[in-house]
Amino acid sequence: MFHFVVLATFLLFILPLYFFIFTKNKRICPKSSSGYVSKLPRSYPLIGSSLAIIANKGRYSQWFAEILSQCPTRTFVFHRALGKRQIVTANPSNVQHILKTKFSLYPKGDLVDFLGNGIFNADGANWKFGRQISSHEFNTKSLRKFVETVVDSELSNRLIPILSEAAANNSVLDLQDILQRFAFDNICKIAFGFDPEYLSPSLPQAAFAVAFEDAMRISSERFGYIFPVTWKLKRALNLGSEKQLKQAISQTREFAQNIVKEKKQELKDKSSLETVDLLSRIMNSGHSDDAFVIDMVISFIIAGRDTTSAALTWFFWLISCNFHVEKEILNEIMMENPKGSMYDEVKGMVYTHASLCESMRLYPPVPADTKEAAGDDVLPDGTVVKKGMRVTYHPYAMGRMENLWGKDWADFKPERWLERDESEGKLKFVGRDNFLYPVFQAGPRICLGKEMAFLQMKRVVAGVLRQFRVVPALGEAFQPVFISHLTSKMKGGFPVRIEVREGSKVNEL
Numbered sequence: 001m002f003h004f005v006v007l008a009t010f011l012l013f014i015l016p017l018y019f020f021i022f023t024k025n026k027r028i029c030p031k032s033s034s035g036y037v038s039k040l041p042r043s044y045p046l047i048g049s050s051l052a053i054i055a056n057k058g059r060y061s062q063w064f065a066e067i068l069s070q071c072p073t074r075t076f077v078f079h080r081a082l083g084k085r086q087i088v089t090a091n092p093s094n095v096q097h098i099l100k101t102k103f104s105l106y107p108k109g110d111l112v113d114f115l116g117n118g119i120f121n122a123d124g125a126n127w128k129f130g131r132q133i134s135s136h137e138f139n140t141k142s143l144r145k146f147v148e149t150v151v152d153s154e155l156s157n158r159l160i161p162i163l164s165e166a167a168a169n170n171s172v173l174d175l176q177d178i179l180q181r182f183a184f185d186n187i188c189k190i191a192f193g194f195d196p197e198y199l200s201p202s203l204p205q206a207a208f209a210v211a212f213e214d215a216m217r218i219s220s221e222r223f224g225y226i227f228p229v230t231w232k233l234k235r236a237l238n239l240g241s242e243k244q245l246k247q248a249i250s251q252t253r254e255f256a257q258n259i260v261k262e263k264k265q266e267l268k269d270k271s272s273l274e275t276v277d278l279l280s281r282i283m284n285s286g287h288s289d290d291a292f293v294i295d296m297v298i299s300f301i302i303a304g305r306d307t308t309s310a311a312l313t314w315f316f317w318l319i320s321c322n323f324h325v326e327k328e329i330l331n332e333i334m335m336e337n338p339k340g341s342m343y344d345e346v347k348g349m350v351y352t353h354a355s356l357c358e359s360m361r362l363y364p365p366v367p368a369d370t371k372e373a374a375g376d377d378v379l380p381d382g383t384v385v386k387k388g389m390r391v392t393y394h395p396y397a398m399g400r401m402e403n404l405w406g407k408d409w410a411d412f413k414p415e416r417w418l419e420r421d422e423s424e425g426k427l428k429f430v431g432r433d434n435f436l437y438p439v440f441q442a443g444p445r446i447c448l449g450k451e452m453a454f455l456q457m458k459r460v461v462a463g464v465l466r467q468f469r470v471v472p473a474l475g476e477a478f479q480p481v482f483i484s485h486l487t488s489k490m491k492g493g494f495p496v497r498i499e500v501r502e503g504s505k506v507n508e509l
């Protein structure tokens with residue numbers, strides 16, 4: 001036993017420390033044709049770059065962006081403990097290769113167990129099946145109409161009254177929390193026809209929402225383990241954070257199970273014409289296998305709740321410190337809809353659309369996405385991939401690459417997405433290649449809810465900004481910190497005060 005402890009101490013601490021102090025071992029990015037070589041986190045025998053992982057805890061997205069911006073091919077090979085390698089890339093050609101050209105060689109692997117076999121997590125035949133039936137249902141005109149009705153009612157009956165009250169009392173709200181509640185109610189109503197009333201004036205704690213949050217956080221924290229075997233052991237022995245994760249998963253699944261049970265009963269009682277939500281549509285089209293439907297429910301919640309709320313939280317912060325953008329958006333809202341009604345078409349809001357894209361460039365709701373190579377391969381930039389390696393493409397880093405966005409990449413500039421149409425004299429939105437801006441992913445797995453997300457976000461922006469100014473409660477010096485628990489968050493929330501805009505119609509609601 002004594003010998004084992006001595007050997008383990010030597011291998012785990014003394015040897016790495018020796019290399020840390022006495023060697024100049026610098027990892028390098030693959031050389032570009034220019035021959036430029038830049039520094040990567042130091043790597044040591046056994047523990048790889050674990051010391052750097054520990055040092056960058058809580059800022060992995062920023063750290064990867066810094067490293068990638070120095071790599072000539074915008075790709076680096078990350079050395080994890082026990083010789084494991086992970087490729088991280090911000091190179092659009094590689095992204096296209098992973099997400100489209102060699103799609104079947106880069107499945108998701110098994111990182112996020114609480115998502116089960118839902119569309120978000122599944123691979124192969126399971127994914128194809130989920131994608132096929134959902135994409136059909138996502139694309140109907142009637143769903144779009146339903147989304148509009150749900151969003152508008154949540155906006156006028158819940159969000160606007162809460163903001164009005166905060167304005168009247170000059171109280172501080174956590175806008176991130178409010179937007180998450182808004183998005184949670186919305187997605188539950190759209191996907192399941194069920195109203196959890198999570199956004200109500202008392203801002204109740206909902207056990208399911210907390211469990212869901214815990215499951216996301218603990219799953220994402222697995223990345224920070226130097227030896228993944230540690231969390232796997234904790235999982236096997238049902239200890240600590242893995243025990244908490246197990247409980248959170250079970251609560252999440254119980255919530256989803258109840259939704260499915262009630263939906264089944266409802267479908268028995270009602271005619272299919274009366275039920276318009278996504279789940280009823282899927283079940284009515286003949287898919288009612290419980291396990292499959294429960295996984296779908298969880299996938300829809302993760303897809304719909306955290307993404308739009310994260311996007312809007314950062315958007316409102318950026319608007320609060322970029323007055324010219326706020327002014328342009330207001331002009332557009334009033335021009336589109338001079339009578340000030342919230343419910344009109346938002347399709348023509350090109351400046352708002354550009355501002356949302358620009359905001360998600362800098363603060364993407366899904367900052368990184370990882371696949372697992374199913375075989376050996378070589379990426380277009382020459383990086384060698386071995387079977388079983390994790391391959392991550394990084395939208396957060398990609399939005400910050402000078403070679404992709406120019407010297408002014410750090411500026412919040414919706415104008416970079418706009419062009420003036422000379423014949424009509426109107427602004428025109430100019431989209432980017434999906435592989436350069438993979439904020440909604442790209443290729444066969446591109447986000448199914450993209451159109452629905454823009455529709456919701458634009459209606460919220462129009463509804464809120466027409467009547468209110470959102471002002472950071474901590475003043476102009478407020479510098480939020482970007483963190484990621486699979487989806488992104490503003491660390492500690494976004495405390496704001498709400499001011500009623502002069503001449504707005506808030507009192508008429």
Ligand code: HEM
Pocket residue numbers: 119120121131134187300303304307308311364365366369438439440441444445446447448449450452453
């Ligand atoms: C700003 C809002 C949104 C962003 C940035 C976004 C982004 C993404 C991303 C990056 C993925 C790929 C995730 C992965 O494979 O790991 C994805 C997939 C997906 N999204 Fe979205 N999403 C948004 C809103 C929504 C909404 C509102 C829905 C509606 C329920 C939705 C439904 C889906 C679905 C079903 C998938 C799975 C597609 C597949 O794997 O085939 N998304 N989304």
